[in-house]
Amino acid sequence: xxxxxxxxxxxxxxxxxxxxxxxxxxxxxxxxxxxxxxxxxxxxxxxxxxxxxxxxxxxxxxxxxxxxxxxxxxxxxxxxxxxxxxxxxxxxxxxxxxxxxxxxxxxxxxxxxxx
Amino acid sequence: xxxxxxxxxxxxxxxxxxxxxxxxxxxxxxxxxxxxxxxxxxxxxxxxxxxxxxxxxxxxxxxxxxxxxxxxxxxxxxxxxxxxxxxxxxxxxxxxxxxxxxxxxxxxxxx
Numbered sequence: 001x002x003x004x005x006x007x008x009x010x011x012x013x014x015x016x017x018x019x020x021x022x023x024x025x026x027x028x029x030x031x032x033x034x035x036x037x038x039x040x041x042x043x044x045x046x047x048x049x050x051x052x053x054x055x056x057x058x059x060x061x062x063x064x065x066x067x068x069x070x071x072x073x074x075x076x077x078x079x080x081x082x083x084x085x086x087x088x089x090x091x092x093x094x095x096x097x098x099x100x101x102x103x104x105x106x107x108x109x110x111x112x113x114x115x
Numbered sequence: 116x117x118x119x120x121x122x123x124x125x126x127x128x129x130x131x132x133x134x135x136x137x138x139x140x141x142x143x144x145x146x147x148x149x150x151x152x153x154x155x156x157x158x159x160x161x162x163x164x165x166x167x168x169x170x171x172x173x174x175x176x177x178x179x180x181x182x183x184x185x186x187x188x189x190x191x192x193x194x195x196x197x198x199x200x201x202x203x204x205x206x207x208x209x210x211x212x213x214x215x216x217x218x219x220x221x222x223x224x225x226x
Contacts, residue, residue: 004158033214042117042202042216043159090158104214106158 002027004093004107012113013081021076021110025093032074033104034066035090043090049074050096078112086114117217118142119203124221133190135220137203140184145207148179150188152199153219159202162188198224 005024013019025032031050035043045058049068063079072093078085088111092104120138127133139148149164163170163177165186170177176189190197202219 035216042200042218044216045214092158103161103164104159106160108158 004091004105006089006091006107006110008110009108010111010113012115014115015081015083017081018077018079019081019112021078021089021091021112023074023076023091023093023107025072025074025091026105029093029095029105030072031094031096032068032072033092033094034074034076035092036060036085037088037090037109039087046076081114083114086112088112117215118146118205119217121201121203121217121220123218124223126223126225127190127193128225129195130192133193133197133222133224135188135190135201135203135222136185137188138185139203139205142183142205143207146205147207148177148183148186149204149206149214150175150177151202151204151216152197153202154196154199159216162201193222193224195224195226198222 004026007022033048034046036046037043046060046064047054047066048056052068065077068074088109090109091107094104118139118141147164147166150162151159152162153159163172163175165177165179167179167183179186200219200221202216
């Protein structure tokens with residue numbers, strides 16, 4: 001079992017560009033959540049997907065959007081990048097609708113640097 | 116905002132028990148206490164969770180006070196590999212709510 005995988009591991013973009021980050025959940029998991037973690041801070045919830053729809057959303061602007069595919073994998077898109085978007089982006093997967101939902105499994109993250 | 120309060124940092128000698136406190140005075144009846152940890156440059160790792168009874172697994176023990184307003188995560192025999200940021204989170208068990216991380220406790224295990 002490969003666990004949660006994310007790609008790419010590192011990414012450098014310039015202000016105004018757009019970026020797409022990818023996540024493959026742990027085998028058997030159907031729910032994917034995305035988090036942004038700035039240096040020295042705890043992860044901040046961006047949004048959650050299951051059944052291919054956005055179900056919950058944190059306090060992030062519409063520049064942040066996502067998608068979930070039928071195989072449960074997910075993408076995070078960020079448009080019009082700002083310097084403040086530089087962070088570690090974490091994907092977490094879980095099995096929905098069970099008591100074990102909150103035993104979320106996190107991927108290693110994608111380190112995004114905006115110049 | 117996070118519903119929990121944790122000390123920003125703690126030290127513990129290698130081989131001793133590490134006791135990490137967490138205050139959650141506004142916890143609701145249907146909210147569980149969850150603990151995660153994040154080792155440098157890795158994603159957070161689930162440790163343990165509980166509702167009102169004490170819980171133990173292969174990684175740690177969770178002690179929840181009777182009024183459920185605070186809890187303690189215990190690592191019985193800390194090793195250098197336990198050096199990490201530990202996050203205490205309270206939330207319902209259903210998936211229809213977002214997880215809110217605070218800043219956590221940075222635990223340093225001293226050789």
